Amino acid sequence: xxxxxxxxxxxxxxxxxxxxxxxxxxxxxxxxxxxxxxxxxxxxxxxxxxxxxxxxxxxxxxxxxxxxxxxxxxxxxxxxxxxxxxxxxxxxxxxxxxxxxxxxxxxxxxxxxxxxxxxxxxxxxxxxxxxxxxxxxxxxxxxxxxxxxxxxxxxxxxxxxxxxxxxxxxxxxxxxxxxxxxxxxxxxxxxxxxxxxxxxxxxxxxxxxxxxxxxxxxxxxxxxxxxxxxxxxxxxxxxxxxxxxxxxxxxxxxxxxxxxxxxxxxxxxxxxxxxxxxxxxxxxxxxxxxxxxxxxxxxxxxxxxxxxxxxxxxxxxxxxxxxxxxxxxxxxxxxxxxxxxxxxxxxxxxxxxxxxxxxxxxxxxxxxxxxxxxxxxxxxxxxxxxxxxxxxxxxxxxxxxxxxxxxxxxxxxxxxxxxxxxxxxxxxxxxxxxxxx
Numbered sequence: 001x002x003x004x005x006x007x008x009x010x011x012x013x014x015x016x017x018x019x020x021x022x023x024x025x026x027x028x029x030x031x032x033x034x035x036x037x038x039x040x041x042x043x044x045x046x047x048x049x050x051x052x053x054x055x056x057x058x059x060x061x062x063x064x065x066x067x068x069x070x071x072x073x074x075x076x077x078x079x080x081x082x083x084x085x086x087x088x089x090x091x092x093x094x095x096x097x098x099x100x101x102x103x104x105x106x107x108x109x110x111x112x113x114x115x116x117x118x119x120x121x122x123x124x125x126x127x128x129x130x131x132x133x134x135x136x137x138x139x140x141x142x143x144x145x146x147x148x149x150x151x152x153x154x155x156x157x158x159x160x161x162x163x164x165x166x167x168x169x170x171x172x173x174x175x176x177x178x179x180x181x182x183x184x185x186x187x188x189x190x191x192x193x194x195x196x197x198x199x200x201x202x203x204x205x206x207x208x209x210x211x212x213x214x215x216x217x218x219x220x221x222x223x224x225x226x227x228x229x230x231x232x233x234x235x236x237x238x239x240x241x242x243x244x245x246x247x248x249x250x251x252x253x254x255x256x257x258x259x260x261x262x263x264x265x266x267x268x269x270x271x272x273x274x275x276x277x278x279x280x281x282x283x284x285x286x287x288x289x290x291x292x293x294x295x296x297x298x299x300x301x302x303x304x305x306x307x308x309x310x311x312x313x314x315x316x317x318x319x320x321x322x323x324x325x326x327x328x329x330x331x332x333x334x335x336x337x338x339x340x341x342x343x344x345x346x347x348x349x350x351x352x353x354x355x356x357x358x359x360x361x362x363x364x365x366x367x368x369x370x371x372x373x374x375x376x377x378x379x380x381x382x383x384x385x386x387x388x389x390x391x392x393x394x395x396x397x398x399x400x401x402x403x404x405x406x407x408x409x410x411x412x413x414x415x416x417x418x419x420x421x422x423x424x425x426x427x428x429x430x431x432x433x434x435x436x437x
Contacts, residue, residue, distance in 0.1 A: 002418040004437055005381050006270050006388030007411070008095075009041050010050045010239070010396065013078040017399035019298070029078065031086050033398070038087040040403050041094055044411040045421040047270075047388075047433050048095030049087065050128055050219060050239070051080035052396065055104055056136035058309035062316040071298070073305040073395070081113065088121035095430035097126030097219050102159045103152075104132065104141055108202050110159075111166035114216045115208040123212030123429035128219040129234065131156050133332040134312060149331060153226045158197045160218070160234050165193045167215040169205030185209070217430040223251075223335020231269070232258035236434055238271045239390050241339050242363045248273050248384045270434050272390040275377070276362040279405040283368040290367050293394060294354040302395050303353045311337040320350045362392070370405075374413035381419070 016033060018026030024033050041049050057075040058068040068075050084098040098117070100110050110127070118125040131152040132138070135145045146152065174189035193204035220231045221239035231238045232255050242248040251273075256266035278293075280286030293299055304315045312332030318324060327343040340352060347355060364380050366373045377389060393402055414420035425436065 002378060004418060004420055005386060006237075006272060006434065006437075007044075007046045007391060007414075007420055008048045008050060008097075008237070008272055008388070009037075009046055009391045009406075010052055010274070011037065011393070011398055012052050012396045013080050013083045014074070014076065014396070015072045017397045017402075018072060020399050022399035022401040026072065031083050034083055035087050035090045037398060037403055038091055038094060038096070040407045042091045044407040045415075045424055046094060046391075046411075047421075048097050048124075048126060048217075048219075048237075048430060050097040050126070050390075051084055051087075051099060052128070053077065053080045053099035053101070053130075054134065054137065054309070055101060055132060055140055056134055058134075058305065059136060060312060060314050061305045061308035063314065067301065067305045067316075068309065071302055071305060073302050074309050081117070084117065084125070085120060088117070088124060091124075093124070093424040093426065093428070095124045095126055095217065095433060096121055097128050097217065097430075099128040099130055101130050101132045101137075102156045103138065103146070107159050107162045107200050108166060108204075108206075111163045111206055112208055114163075115167065115206060115211045118211035118213050118216050119209070123432075125211075125213070126217035126219050126237075126430050128221070128239075129156065129160065130221070134309065146331060149224065149334065150226055153222070153230050155199045156230060157233065158199050162193075162195045162197065162200050162202055164215065165195055166202065166204050166206050167210075169193050170208075170210045172210055172214055175209050213429045213431055217434065221335075223333075223339070227335060228255050229258055231255055232264065233262050235269055236431055238269060239274065240271050240363070241274045241335065243339065243342065245364060245380055245383050248363055248380070252384060252386070268435065270387040272388045273363040273384070274390045274392050275364060275366050276392045276394060277366040277373050277406070277410055279368070279370055279373060279409055281369065283372055286368050286372075299394070300350065300353045304349075306395060307336065307340050311340070313337065315349065318349050321348050323348055324352075370409035370413040373410055374417055374419065377414065378417055378419050 015026045016023035016028050038049055054074055057065045059065045061067050080098040084096045088096040114127050138146045171189035174186050176183045176186050190205050195202050217236045218234050219237045220235040222230050240251050242251050252271050259266040259269055278286050278290035280289055308315045310333045311330045313328055330337050415422040
């Protein structure tokens with residue numbers, strides 16, 4: 001019997017596929033559409049859904065916000081936490097992960113918010129730890145520009161240490177609720193932390209009771225060497241993007257080796273590689289659907305707007321049908337840039353966009369019927385060694401047809417092969433769920 005692997009899904013609280021026939025027409029803001037997606041993912045028994053976030057209206061591509069707003073690329077985007085609460089109350093087993101930036105949220109607020117969410121969701125909440133990588137976002141929070149990537153991660157390590165101590169400011173058994181003695185919480189088991197670091201300080205304690213997990217699951221998506229060290233030190237689950245099976249294996253081996261160096265059990269970190277399956281009733285239909293999408297002018301511009309925003313590089317400056325003139329560097333998302341530019345490949349900018357790795361953020365090409373794709377996913381994961389896949393949509397834009405393709409086509413095909421969970425063990429927390437296999 002094949003070994004199952006972990007599956008999760010990433011989305012935005014942004015507009016759906018508003019130009020297509022299978023969305024809401026661009027008005028998903030009451031959350032009902034996204035809640036329905038979460039319920040579908042729970043029926044398919046995924047580990048968790050993650051709500052990605054950005055904190056600005058991009059102005060990098062072409063030097064203005066015009067393209068982003070016209071195309072609804074990254075903006076508008078609503079706050080992930082209220083949606084996470086709504087999705088969590090509409091489900092019972094699916095993990096719900098919200099993105100909270102160490103740049104934007106004071107550590108005490110992150111700890112308090114996460115503890116509250118974990119109690120509301122009965123132990124199914126996760127925190128996607130991001131440092132933010134956009135100067136425009138920094139300027140929304142009173143800064144002129146972001147610190148360097150290295151300093152951002154140094155700050156984030158200290159931030160996570162502080163947040164951990166705030167979670168521990170209440171002992172697990174501090175809540176007594178003894179009606180006869182009139183004691184709700186034992187004051188000897190709640191204490192200040194008096195944390196004072198290089199970047200952050202907090203007296204503590206938290207003013208929330210210990211949640212079912214005591215701390216939420218930590219999720220992280222750094223692809224640079226520094227990001228991998230951060231993930232190995234802190235994460236329960238890592239979102240990863242790689243160019244092909246060999247790089248996937250190398251990434252996993254790197255993070256696991258670094259985890260050992262940090263004194264952690266590498267099996268306690270589940271690395272999920274981003275893939276964007278393109279599905280059809282036949283392999284030929286899937287290929288044709290995929291080609292129509294990636295060759296469309298609007299798709300190419302949507303990708304360039306988003307990659308520009310993430311990497312802080314204006315790709316409108318470069319001719320579409322020529323290779324990039326040099327290897328590009330950035331203080332933005334370096335992993336995204338390296339994945340996209342594929343330096344040395346000789347591909348034109350248009351080819352980088354339409355290429356599976358560049359345009360669709362997919363670590364390996366997955367195009368075909370549900371059975372074809374499921375078989376390929378099993379082969380890839382066997383070669384990589386584990387731990388699973390982060391399912392994505394093109395440009396993180398949802399539509400009902402794509403969700404049905406996954407939950408009613410691909411996931412059952414994986415389940416028939418023993419490659420995906422077919423039923424939940426009831427009542428598990430998200431951290432327990434990640435350690436099931």
